[in-house]
Amino acid sequence: MNRSTQRHIDKSRELQDEEAERIAELISLIEYHNRLYYTMDNPQITDAEFDELVAELKVLEAKRPELVTESSPTQKVGFSPASQFSPLRHSKAMMSLDNAFSFDELLDWARRLERYQVMGDVSFVCEPKIDGLAVSLKYVEGAYVQAATRGDGIVGENVTLNVSTISAIPKLIHFETEANSKMPKLLEVRGEVYMPINAFLELNKRQQEAGLRVFANPRNAAAGSLRQKDPKITASRELSFWAYQLGDLQPAPAFTKHSESLEFIASLGFPVSPEVRVVRGIDEVYEFCRTSQDLRHDLGYEIDGVVVKVDDLQIQQRLGFTARAPRWAIAYKFPPEQRSTKLRDIKVSIGKSGRATPFAVLEPVVVGGSTVQMATLHNQDQVVLKDLRPGDTVVVQKAGDVIPEILYPILDLRPPNSKPFTFPTHCPDCGEALTRLAGTSDTYCTNLNCPARRVQRITHFASRVAMDIEGLGEATVTLFCSLGLLNDPGDIYSLKPEMLVGLEGFAELSVANLMTAIEESKSQPLSRLLIGLAIHHLGEVGALALAGAFGDLPSLMKASESDLAALDGVGPKIAQSVVEFFASRANRALIEKLAFAGVNFTEPGYAPGVVVHKIGTSQKTDEQVLAKKTIVVTGTFEKWSRAEAKAAIRARGGKVGATVSAKTFCVVAGKNSGASKLAGAQKLGIPVIDETAFAKLLENGIW
Ligand code: IVH
16 A cells, blocks of 8 residues: 555545544534423524534534434434423324425425426425424314423423413314314324414513513523423413314324315314415425515514425325425425624714614624624613623524614623623713713713714715715715814715815715715705704604695794694604704704705695695605605706605605616606616616606606
8 A cells, every 4th residue: 555545544534533523522512402492491502503503413424324323313303301291102203394494405305306206386385384382282072182292203291281271272172164073083283382472572571570581582482481380370471373284183084185184173273374375386385485584574473484395195195204304394494583693892882863872793693694793782771681791692683674683692601700781981982971861771972072973963964864965974974074074964065076086085076976966965855854954853754744734944943842742743752852953052053054055945745734744644745656666866857956856756655766676666867867777777677767757657656
């Protein structure tokens, strides 16, 4: 044997040892986390992280089949029951499900079905994958007799008494319909016990107030509540149930489809999720999974994926089971939206109104498809409530487009020397004392000249929700403030090209664009200006109500607090803060500066004496002919300034898009339109309309 071959063999032996070691390590890690999850209802890692450990183990075991043992977690279901409940053997094993973590994996599963001669567009039942705990319910002659948890799939825990407290679960079955007029001797229904999200939040509030343990998520709360020694405690918790599978039925059923068995279960009075659908072919399955992902936060209970089942029971039989799961079903898991990471630090930022908001600086982590390194902590009380400390390992959650949030610290991983976070007493930017408003959780820097506050105030004024000055974002405002070019929003209108050309990032073209955007912003409607002024408590609805009721700023400034409070959408809190705002000398000086610059102080479409701003119905005077439509505006028009055109779209319920995308309804193009917007529209087949058609669009919603 030559030396290189020997080296090669040594190397591969070394690798094999490493693999064996890692397999052993993964098994003990998975068992440890299984124990925390199933027996203690107190997990230390997120479900997604747990799934990753199992996936890694599966890959290694596939490489080294000789190392796979029967006791490996990849070969078992769940976890053996804890001792506080008596064991109950399942008549038919309660299997687990294989997971698909992407649409590709879902497709792979569908392709694997072909090996069993399952071809073409078969029917599938798509069901939400409820995040609770599986139970089996037994009925003898229609009477509830027994409930068991899944346990290790063979033996579960006897939770009959505890489950009997769940009102959604029938205790006596009524056979009313023709089809099921014969009372079965034995009936077993399987499904998921879960806790609705509102009930979970309420429960944690109560637990917190009583100084008791708070639950990490609704699943743990459901498991912790069901697995109580004292059924009275279970009864005091709001648990519910969705049925998803028929177990035993004697005499044997004559169903040919899973969907029929679900209808049967529902007809007996068991709750079956209204989201369940029968679809044809994997493309429709894909569509269901995609839409469920968008809907998951509107359901009122947590789902972590979609369970896809072959509908035809004969085909199910042909496909059979692996050691732990059926081949005829798969769980498509949503991309993880919770991750754990290190909390590096807690800092405080000063907002446009001077509000001091704590935020978390995190070790970057990918959640729900994007990297998160900061998360809001809302206010001082939230930090105290969650007892977050720098150095903690925390669980971060991201739901849709919402700002990421820290759910809780994992206390078992807290470093021994950690200290509770103390909220700063002084503004981190200007050093002035912070004041906490009586009766609220909000803390403020009251220094009007605080540099951080100034930047936020001006950035907000220029932002898309207010005066919409493209090119005047936070970084630019910070730069201009640091150079003394801006002190308040009014100074924006005193900026001159010669002050800016030559600054870093400001070539002649970008200066010209910024100047145009500033000029255009002068014709924004009064409602946008009011939003831009950052009057405490005043949001879009209030600003529209004020602008619509008074029509112009001088009239609004003359109104009394009671006049304002009487308007729909305003109320006493906003009324008081509007009056206070205009009573301040500094603010009146700002208004004068804006007037001098020629900023519009009127609301288009204002009709004297007509107050049409009913909240809850229509908030604007115009008919909402453009509701939910996104329209892109480019170029210049004869009858409209660009700001007026955008305002007119918004007044009709439409959205103004900055760039052309597949969601764009149409592009309104004036003279000198942006080439990229027109090219984008052409590429995507989006209609481009001129000023005349635009007028029709505003009137009828179509041209
Ligand atoms: S069917 C043999 N359907 O997911 C098929 N399970 O990861 C057994 N689950 O233990 C399960 N929603 O706790 C099925 N619509 C649904 C489900 C569902 C949630 C849970 C169940 C099961 C686990 C497997």
